[in-house]
Amino acid sequence: MAFKRPDGRKITEMRPAEAKVGVVPNADGSAMFKSGKTIAIAAVYGPKKMHPQHQQNPRTGQLRCEYNMISFSVDDRIRPGRNRRAMEISEVTKWALEPVVDLKDYPNQVVDVHINIIQADAGTRCAGINAAAMALAHAGIPMKNMVSSISIGKLDKTLVVDLTKEEEDFEEGEGPTDIPVSITSDGKITHMQLDGMIEVKQLQESIDMAKEACKEVYKIQKDALKKFIEDKSEGLN
Ligand code: CDP
Numbered sequence: 588m589a590f591k592r593p594d595g596r597k598i599t600e601m602r603p604a605e606a607k608v609g610v611v612p613n614a615d616g617s618a619m620f621k622s623g624k625t626i627a628i629a630a631v632y633g634p635k636k637m638h639p640q641h642q643q644n645p646r647t648g649q650l651r652c653e654y655n656m657i658s659f660s661v662d663d664r665i666r667p668g669r670n671r672r673a674m675e676i677s678e679v680t681k682w683a684l685e686p687v688v689d690l691k692d693y694p695n696q697v698v699d700v701h702i703n704i705i706q707a708d709a710g711t712r713c714a715g716i717n718a719a720a721m722a723l724a725h726a727g728i729p730m731k732n733m734v735s736s737i738s739i740g741k742l743d744k745t746l747v748v749d750l751t752k753e754e755e756d757f758e759e760g761e762g763p764t765d766i767p768v769s770i771t772s773d774g775k776i777t778h779m780q781l782d783g784m785i786e787v788k789q790l791q792e793s794i795d796m797a798k799e800a801c802k803e804v805y806k807i808q809k810d811a812l813k814k815f816i817e818d819k820s821e822g823l824n
Contacts, residue, residue, distance in 0.1 A: 590742070590743075590745040590747075592747060592754065593751070593753050593754065594751065594753075596747075598745060598746065598747045598748065599747075599748050599796060599799065599800070600748060600749075601622065601737065601748055601749045601800055601803055601804070602622045602623030602625075602749050602751070603622075603623065604620070604621060604622045604623075604803075604804065604807050605619075605620075605621045605807070606618065606619065606620050606621070606717070606718075606721060606807045606808055606810070606811035607619045607811055607815075608721055608722075608725045608811050608812055608814070608815035609725060609815050609824055610628060611628065611630040613630075614630035614631055614632055614722070614726070615631050615632055615633060615726040615727075616630070616631035616722040616723060616724070616725035616726025616727070616728070617629060617630045617631065617722045617725060618718045618719075618721035618722040618725060618811065619718060620714045620715075620717040620718035620721065620807075620808075621714070622710055622713070622714050622717075622749060623708055623710075623749075623751060624706055624707075624708035624751075625704070625706060625707055625708045625709065625710050625711055625714045626704070626705050626706040626714070627702055627703070627704050627705075627711060627714035627715040627717070627718040628702070628703050628705060628718060629700060629701065629702045629703075629715065629718035629719040629721070629722040630700075630701045630703075630722060631698060631699065631700050631701075631719070631722040631723055631725070631726040631728065632698075632699045632701070633648075633696065633697055633698040633699050633726075634648050634690065634693040634696040634697065634698050634728070635696060635697060635699075636695065636696060636697075637649060637695055637696055637697040638697075642697075643694075643695040644694065644695065645694050645695055646691075646694060647690050647691045647693070647694060648690030648691070648692070648693030648694065648695075648696040648697065648698060649690065649696075649697050649698070650681055650684060650685055650688055650690065650697075650698050650700065651681070651697050651698070651699050651700065652677050652678075652680040652681040652684065652700045652702065652719065653673075653677050653699070653700070653701050653702065654673050654676040654677045654680055654702045654704070654711075654712070654715055655669075655673055655701070655702065655703050655704070656673065656703075656704040656707055656711060657703055657704065657705055660704050660705055660706050660707040660711075661707050676711075676712045676715070677702075679712065679778055679780065680700070680702065680712065680715055680716055680719060682777065682778050683716045683734055683736065683769035683777045683778035684700070684716065684719060684720060684723065684734055684777070685777075686731075686771070686775070686777045687720075687730050687731050687732045687733070687734055687771055687777070688723060688728060688729070688730055688731075689729040689730065689731060690728075690729070692729070698723070698726070698728055700719045700722065700723065702715040702718065702719055707752075708751055708752045709738070709750050709751050709752040709754070709755045709765075710737075710738045710749060710750060710751075710767070712736070712767055713736035713737055713738050713767050713769070714736075716734060716736040716769050716778070717734075717735060717736050717804055717808060720733050720734040720735070720808065721733075721808050721811060721812060724812055725812065725815065731771075732771040732772045732773050732775075733771065733772040733805055733808055733809070734769050734770070734771055734772075734777055735769070735770055735771075735772065735801040735802075735804035735805040735808060736767065736768065736769040736770070736778070736801070736804065737749055737767075737768060737797055737800040737801055737804055738750050738765055738766065738767045738768070739766045739767075739768060739793040739794075739796050739797050739800075740754055740755070740763060740764060740765055740766070741761070741763070741764035741766075741783065741785055741789065741793070742754060742757045742759075742763055743757070743759050743760030743761050743762070744760065744761060746789060746792055746793050746796055748796055748797075748800045749800065750763070750765060761784065762783070763783060764781070764782065764783025764784060764785050765780075765781075765782040765783060766779065766780065766781050766782075766783075766785070766790070766793050766797070767779070767780050768793075768794065768797035768801070769801075770797060770798060770801040772805050774798065776794070779794075
């Protein structure tokens, strides 16, 4: 019998996604990326002088990312503030974005990326990376490419795109495996994680699935950036 997802999606089908640019007026760049019930808001500030001063690099500017899940983003209120998970996701977000950002003309400066997850239903690091890449572009930060991110899951033995929390909690057979992948618009992987167990052959299949899904994510990001520019030229923002 074919594998059935709890929400009836096809195995290669993403959740309904939406994106919007320019959602935080005070920021130099900002964007929202929503995938199903997961919503990420990214705000970019800079380039500006790096503080603390001892972290300045006279050869290049630097990217600094901070990921945060707000207290009421999940049903059980979570403790606010920094924790190990948020620190890890902040770091991988930086790894995912750094290869496309060119800050060599900004010595001693920093570009701050603040990501807030206002609603969480799995895939928050991917939604955060998608929003952050758009916010960097909106801020006019020199970028070689866009970055798009999606999570591939293995539920027992079946690979599926864009897990929900309900799917992440799947317990049948071999249980769940979660593989968040971030890919540039020219097809290079900048970030990949693996939480669970998978054989090499299926890992390769999951990368191929991520590449296809990220093309869809990229289209959504690009359309949102275009819409912002069009609205601006008509005086709408
Ligand atoms: O969100 P993402 O899949 O990138 O990361 P995760 O650490 O695998 O978390 C998966 C999901 O678990 C989150 O998106 C939340 O829905 C949920 N979660 C939670 O309810 N409480 C936490 N303290 C952390 C995560």
